Amino acid sequence: MKEIVVISGKGGTGKTSITGAFAGLAKKCVLADCDVDAADLHLLLQPQVRERYEFSGGGRAEIKAEKCLKCGLCRQLCRFDAVRRPADGSSFLTVNSLACEGCGLCAHICPAGAIEFKPVVDGEWYVSDTRMGSMVHACLYPGEGNSGKLVTLVRSRAREIATGNGSDYLLIDGSPGLGCPVIASVAGSDLAVIVTEPTVSGEHDLLRIAGLTKHFRVPTVICINRSDINSAASDRIAAVAEAQGVKVIGRVRYDKAVTEAQIAGKTVNEYTDGPVAGDILAAWQRIINLTEGKE
Amino acid sequence: MRVAITSQGRDRDSLLDRRFGRAAFFIVADTETGELSVHDNAQNLNAAQGAGIQAGSTVAGLDVEALITGNVGPKAYAVLKAAGIRIYLAPDGTVAQSLQRFKDGLLEESLSANVEGHWV
Amino acid sequence: MKIAVASGKGGTGKTTVAVNLCLFLVDAGLQVTYADCDVEEPDGHLFLKPEIVTRRRTGIPVPHVDPEACNLCGECGSLCRYSAIVVLKDRVMTFPELCHGCGGCAYICPARAIAEVDRPIGSIDRGNAGKLGFISGCLDIGQAMSPPLIKEVLKETPDDGVTIVDAPPGTSCPAMTAVGDCDYLLLVTEPTPFGRHDLELMLKAVCSLPMPKGVVMNRVNGPDAATEELCDKYGVPVLARIPEDRLVAEAYSKGLTAWEAVSGYRTVFADLWSGIQKDAGRCGE
Numbered sequence: 001m002k003e004i005v006v007i008s009g010k011g012g013t014g015k016t017s018i019t020g021a022f023a024g025l026a027k028k029c030v031l032a033d034c035d036v037d038a039a040d041l042h043l044l045l046q047p048q049v050r051e052r053y054e055f056s057g058g059g060r061a062e063i064k065a066e067k068c069l070k071c072g073l074c075r076q077l078c079r080f081d082a083v084r085r086p087a088d089g090s091s092f093l094t095v096n097s098l099a100c101e102g103c104g105l106c107a108h109i110c111p112a113g114a115i116e117f118k119p120v121v122d123g124e125w126y127v128s129d130t131r132m133g134s135m136v137h138a139c140l141y142p143g144e145g146n147s148g149k150l151v152t153l154v155r156s157r158a159r160e161i162a163t164g165n166g167s168d169y170l171l172i173d174g175s176p177g178l179g180c181p182v183i184a185s186v187a188g189s190d191l192a193v194i195v196t197e198p199t200v201s202g203e204h205d206l207l208r209i210a211g212l213t214k215h216f217r218v219p220t221v222i223c224i225n226r227s228d229i230n231s232a233a234s235d236r237i238a239a240v241a242e243a244q245g246v247k248v249i250g251r252v253r254y255d256k257a258v259t260e261a262q263i264a265g266k267t268v269n270e271y272t273d274g275p276v277a278g279d280i281l282a283a284w285q286r287i288i289n290l291t292e293g294k295e
Numbered sequence: 296m297r298v299a300i301t302s303q304g305r306d307r308d309s310l311l312d313r314r315f316g317r318a319a320f321f322i323v324a325d326t327e328t329g330e331l332s333v334h335d336n337a338q339n340l341n342a343a344q345g346a347g348i349q350a351g352s353t354v355a356g357l358d359v360e361a362l363i364t365g366n367v368g369p370k371a372y373a374v375l376k377a378a379g380i381r382i383y384l385a386p387d388g389t390v391a392q393s394l395q396r397f398k399d400g401l402l403e404e405s406l407s408a409n410v411e412g413h414w415v
Numbered sequence: 416m417k418i419a420v421a422s423g424k425g426g427t428g429k430t431t432v433a434v435n436l437c438l439f440l441v442d443a444g445l446q447v448t449y450a451d452c453d454v455e456e457p458d459g460h461l462f463l464k465p466e467i468v469t470r471r472r473t474g475i476p477v478p479h480v481d482p483e484a485c486n487l488c489g490e491c492g493s494l495c496r497y498s499a500i501v502v503l504k505d506r507v508m509t510f511p512e513l514c515h516g517c518g519g520c521a522y523i524c525p526a527r528a529i530a531e532v533d534r535p536i537g538s539i540d541r542g543n544a545g546k547l548g549f550i551s552g553c554l555d556i557g558q559a560m561s562p563p564l565i566k567e568v569l570k571e572t573p574d575d576g577v578t579i580v581d582a583p584p585g586t587s588c589p590a591m592t593a594v595g596d597c598d599y600l601l602l603v604t605e606p607t608p609f610g611r612h613d614l615e616l617m618l619k620a621v622c623s624l625p626m627p628k629g630v631v632m633n634r635v636n637g638p639d640a641a642t643e644e645l646c647d648k649y650g651v652p653v654l655a656r657i658p659e660d661r662l663v664a665e666a667y668s669k670g671l672t673a674w675e676a677v678s679g680y681r682t683v684f685a686d687l688w689s690g691i692q693k694d695a696g697r698c699g700e
Contacts, residue, residue: 009456011427012605013425036587038424038585038586040612043608077518077519087625099595103517105517105523142619142620143587143621176456177561177583178556180560183557197668199667199668199670200462201430201461201667202668204458205458208456208556215557229668233669262609263607263608345499349501352492352503355503370498374501377506378504
């Protein structure tokens with residue numbers, strides 16, 4: 001079983017559309033949507049939820065007004081400026097749950113024992129059936145943190161399922177950016193496919209995300225999406241990548257069918273058999289060859 | 296010699312838990328007397344982060360010389376090594392089978408972490 | 416006034432809106448600063464091409480234990496919820512990459528054996544693009560925690576004039592850190608199912624925040640009732656509808672701003688600015 005993670009650095013490069021299309025092309029696969037703070041893959045694959053679990057990323061502090069001595073020590077020590085005077089002018093301090101980092105220091109030092117530290121539910125995760133195979137996905141409640149732990153959970157469960165049912169591939173829709181959820185999606189996978197676009201920001205972010213996969217020693221290839229909107233930039237990206245030993249495994253042309261497929265709730269290759277679908281198929285074929293050691 | 300084994304259940308017929316940090320239980324066996332004791336790892340199982348580190352610290356507190364498990368990440372490995380505990384990697388099987396393999400000298404000693412950390 | 420520009424989904428044109436709004440406001444004679452808080456992938460400099468005057472490294476405070484002073488009491492290890500410090504029989508181990516910098520271990524240590532040292536996580540550039548002030552944070556590759564760096568960038572923004580904060584995409588901790596204390600929040604979306612879905616996540620995430628909010632619909636191809644209804648449902652006005660324009664996309668791909676490339680952009684941003692002022696004023700009443 002090979003774990004293939006699709007990532008992008010910059011958002012909006014078409015990562016999820018391409019992952020969805022790959023899922024339809026892979027014969028036996030399990031899917032993991034690790035873009036947990038803006039998960040979109042389910043819009044293409046319409047999963048039927050089979051199992052549902054709550055996720056707790058940590059705890060939050062809460063000040064019990066009846067016990068509080070108003071000494072202010074918690075406010076003084078909180079490095080995250082989470083202990084605040086409420087807007088209603090009341091003299092009791094409260095903890096702003098968005099700012100609270102969950103370190104628990106305030107609860108530990110409160111001389112009156114007025115601060116409770118409780119685990120909170122930050123989201124849900126699911127094991128589902130889709131027409132492409134099993135899918136593990138999640139929904140981080142908006143504004144909640146510790147998505148790295150949720151990504152790890154989603155990925156581990158998906159790996160268990162893929163190993164258990166003899167799948168050929170575990171296909172991971174990674175999160176955008178470079179921080180903790182991305183690291184959690186990428187570290188230890190068999191191949192990272194970076195989806196980029198031929199723009200100055202696409203180029204810039206590509207170099208950073210390729211630096212990240214190199215840092216974690218994950219073999220990496222590049223797929224240039226909407227490659228024909230600026231062919232010169234596509235060629236430049238290819239040259240820079242090849243110079244660093246990173247292969248460009250596909251160029252996918254700009255086609256309105258990609259957005260139309262999204263609106264229809266289908267993958268690109270289900271929606272059309274036009275040239276853009278051919279581009280994606282060719283990219284997938286190279287990925288298979290690479291993971292099977294034929295290239 | 297006292298040995299800790301990661302286990303999915305509470306007795307010698309339970310299956311080895313391949314996970315270290317998020318193992319369900321640690322079973323400590325005395326290889327001379329055959330005596331077993333069970334230690335729940337529920338607290339680390341649900342840790343927000345650093346389950347491997349916490350589990351390493353728990354096992355260090357169990358006064359054992361060796362650990363038998365499936366996989367150990369880099370941070371857990373560092374803690375176990377600092378605590379002077381040797382790590383042995385076992386294939387799937389029961390606690391009793393793993394212990395027998397250990398006594399027969401059939402288990403591979405791990406001299407570095409054998410899986411990636413989770414980075415959270 | 417601090418205006419944050421954010422987006423649930425990446426690639427909707429957040430940086431384009433932030434950069435062009437800056438250029439419009441500078442042109443209108445205001446004192447403006449652009450603050451790039453998308454520290455994982457900062458791209459504003461590619462379009463603004465600022466002259467960088469200073470660069471400083473920044474980090475988070477992590478524990479350093481003095482083994483001579485430490486009595487192995489274990490208090491630090493039992494306090495730390497991130498497993499960044501663990502006490503064994505004969506030593507204390509630290510894992511700086513897991514530390515969130517709360518300072519708890521150093522504060523509670525009865526033996527005063529813990530000092531804090533800075534662990535660098537990124538850098539902050541300051542400079543100017545013409546009359547526009549420029550601040551940008553850049554997270555080091557391989558670092559997991561961006562919020563502390565985002566906070567440092569925000570601390571450097573001036574109190575007077577207008578600051579446009581380019582926030583990281585998404586709805587989790589980095590995005591919330593960047594928008595939490597702004598005076599006005601602009602949400603950028605695009606008229607696709609993914610765009611709408613992520614806009615709704617964003618609207619849910621920010622509904623409890625006190626500042627007024629507005630939506631910018633980017634790359635619009637005619638009316639989009641579904642997005643308009645969504646904004647209505649959350650009581651957030653649509654302040655601008657920027658039409659899809661191949662010229663803008665081409666300019667963007669080359670690192671030019673729409674402002675430079677397309678003349679019609681002036682009216683779009685003039686309307687957007689008066690919308691923000693009207694809205695901010697209304698909420699202040």
